Amino acid sequence: MATLISPDQFSPVEDAEALQKACKGWGTDEKAIIKILGHRNATQRKQIRQAYEELYEEDLVKRLENELSGDFEKAVYRWILDPADRDAVLANVAVRKAESNYHVIIEISCILSPEELLVVRRAYQSRYKRSLEEDVAAHTTGDLRQLLVALVSAYRYDGHEVNERLAKSEADILHDAIKDKAFNHEEVTRILSTRSKTQLRAIFNRYKDEHDTSITKNLSGDPHSDLQKALRTAIRCINDPKKYFEKLVRNAIKGVGTDEEALTRVIVTRAERDLNGIKELYYQRNSVSLDHAVAKETSGDYKAFLLTLLGKED
Amino acid sequence: MATLISPDQFSPVEDAEALQKACKGWGTDEKAIIKILGHRNATQRKQIRQAYEELYEEDLVKRLENELSGDFEKAVYRWILDPADRDAVLANVAVRKAESNYHVIIEISCILSPEELLVVRRAYQSRYKRSLEEDVAAHTTGDLRQLLVALVSAYRYDGHEVNERLAKSEADILHDAIKDKAFNHEEVTRILSTRSKTQLRAIFNRYKDEHDTSITKNLSGDPHSDLQKALRTAIRCINDPKKYFEKLVRNAIKGVGTDEEALTRVIVTRAERDLNGIKELYYQRNSVSLDHAVAKETSGDYKAFLLTLLGKED
Incomplete structure (x- = not known):
């Protein structure tokens, strides 16, 4: 189950206007940005991006990149994209440091459904003018390359028969x-x-x-x-993708220093999908709620944004 | 350019009725079958199959398999299917004897466009409840497997940029x-x-x-x-797919005995696509028209059907 709280009714134009206002002039109203974008699902965000483009002849994604900074900027940037496009970006970032970040490529290859993986591969091509497997192959070597290219090229049968x-x-x-x-x-x-x-x-x-x-x-x-x-x-x-993500978040939070990259990735990619189930697992395993742990380890707008995606009521 | 001659106007119901009449009772009217199916494109054939199913609650493909025999049956069976479904069948036949028939798998992997290959992989899964690469991998070994699985899993970038x-x-x-x-x-x-x-x-x-x-x-x-x-x-x-097919046909025809499998495959799969170009190349290379060569090497209904697909006027 998703954690995202989004309204049934909303106005893309009003949202675009409010976002433009939040970005205008000196200083940025981060709270307004979180209040809007933190409560819109993928379809709604797309409509807002389109409305913004029509109203101001400007790319909302680029505008926000200019206005925001740090972990908060990264999280908003990941969030505002279409899910397949976001995974294409995540894969590309990972590919460029593939020998150390191959687990992101494996996540995308093995957790998405076969049809979803295909849509990501298509989004990757339209964004980077190369295929995902081409880039994975070019940035890795040997046995690891063999495995990664095979996983990322897979278009598995999606039926439930067992032999x-x-x-x-x-x-x-x-x-x-x-x-x-x-x-x-x-x-x-x-x-x-x-x-x-x-x-x-x-x-x-x-x-x-x-x-x-x-x-x-x-x-x-x-x-x-x-x-x-x-x-x-x-x-x-x-x-067991949920169990995998629970451990990923646990490791991202525990110890000295937080792995914001991983924490953002799990929350942003799962908020509209199964983040509630991951939260339940997290609580079972750690006897602390994920919201609580995130609140303790993060701060400022980044913290407020993650907690909003985690389903915190305003 | 295609060689297939198909009418702009036609009635799926009338065609279905005529086909049923051709199959009914003692003996089969092969000429009628060739006259109809040899002049219908993929969309039209699909409509005929649907009309036949609705009229007679029977699968036209199965009925024809029962009525026809030999090379003619095989050619009609290949022809009547949707192109992607036909390629899935061709791939499956090849996979089951993959060590000797891997060139069919390579043709499908390397000649179809990336999106077309994907549609074939989907058709394969819906027909066989397994993925194509899964079957290729299970029926081959070693270096050949490595190459074939990689080719058949490819979803290449389809743009025209060159680095x-x-x-x-x-x-x-x-x-x-x-x-x-x-x-x-x-x-x-x-x-x-x-x-x-x-x-x-x-x-x-x-x-x-x-x-x-x-x-x-x-x-x-x-x-x-x-x-x-x-x-x-x-x-x-x-x-150069056309050059490849020209040589395939040339080898299928030349010498003692004809490779009907290959000859049928080229004519059936290319008749709606680029068979005219292949014919031109064939003439250039052999100083004999492909129609003439096919007429000399084949006989009966099989011959009549291939010549119809090659664009012979009735």
């Missing part, structure tokens, strides 16, 4: 490869990048049944191996 | 790999499966300019290497 016999035999293939530390075995890439998600979950369950431990546990041997980490991330994203 | 600097450096990469006989080099697969077709043609041109011979010629060393053959096929399909 139990095949699940058993491919669980065994994965187990043998992991036992032999052959993480780059072509069968591992083939299974993870071509089987449907339903079938893969059956394979992971079978793995657990037969070998008494989860496949991700068996993959946590070497924390310095990017390939092992990438395989684990892919499996976790396919297996 | 000349990149074309030069990647032509050199290809040249070095071929010189070292490293046909399975990951860079070769990356370049062929992720770059846009326009960019790839620039790379192939650059290759020729710098190294005085075409890349396909440099790849013809070992006629027994499936990987080398597959690479050549991919490059030829990307570089």
Whole structure:
């Protein structure tokens, strides 16, 4: 369930006027910006961008980029885009530092539905005049490249049929490869990048049944191996996206310093989707509400904006 | 340009009735079937299938499969399907004998536009409840698998920008790999499966300019290497589909015995597209018209049907 609170009725023109007023003159009225944009869904934001463009012959996204700064600017910029366009931007940012940020590419490849991933690939091409897999391939090497390109090119079957016999035999293939530390075995890439998600979950369950431990546990041997980490991330994203995001947010918040990049990404990309479920998991796991944790770790307009997307009533 | 001659005006119901009459009772009126279906485009054929289903509560495709036989049946069956659905069937037939028939998979991957390939992948999933790349991966192994899965999963950028600097450096990469006989080099697969077709043609041109011979010629060393053959096929399909098809037809016809599978495939898949151009190339290269050659090598209803699709006036 979504956390975003948006009105059934709204006026794109009035919103565009209010945003223009908030940006006008000396100083910017960040509170007004949060109050409007923090309560509009993707369709509504698009209408506001269009109304603004027609009224002022200016790109609202660019205007806001000029007016805002820091983590708040980044969060608003991510938020105001269409979801597919936003994922294209996130993927591009990640691609340019792909060796260290490949988990964002895996998230997009493995958490979105096959049709959604396709829409992101299309948005990527129209924005960057290249294909996503082309950029991923050009910025990575070796086994990691093999895996990432396969995942990002996948157009999986989206049905719910399970082939139990095949699940058993491919669980065994994965187990043998992991036992032999052959993480780059072509069968591992083939299974993870071509089987449907339903079938893969059956394979992971079978793995657990037969070998008494989860496949991700068996993959946590070497924390310095990017390939092992990438395989684990892919499996976790396919297996249980909410659980994956809960841990991502937990790690972003805990310890000294906050990983604003990750925190913003989870809240902005999930607020209209399943952020409520992620909040529930977070509370179960940490005995503290996510709103509370975010409020403690952030400040100013950035904090106010995230809390609004998390569903805080004004 | 297409060779198919189809009327602007037609009645799906009258066609369905005529087809039912042609199939009814003892014996089948193949001439009537050719006269109708051989002159209807994809949209019209679809309307006829729908009208037939509504009138007789029976699947026209199945009915025709029961009534017809041999090469003629196969050709009609291929023809009557929607183009994307037909390619899904062709791919599936090829996949099941993938080690020997991989060129069909390469044709579909490299000749269709990125969006068309996507529609075929969707049709494949809806027909077989699995993804195309999943089946290709499950039926092949090693380097050939690597290449085929990458080609069939590609969703290339379809724009016409060329990066000349990149074309030069990647032509050199290809040249070095071929010189070292490293046909399975990951860079070769990356370049062929992720770059846009326009960019790839620039790379192939650059290759020729710098190294005085075409890349396909440099790849013809070992006629027994499936990987080398597959690479050549991919490059030829990307570089010049019409030229590729002309040679395919030429080889299908020449010598003792005809390769009906290939002959049917080219005529059926291209009749509504560029078969006229292929005919022109064929005439230039062989000094005999394709119609004439086909008439000489085939017989009966099969011959009559192919000639109709080739644009012969009744």
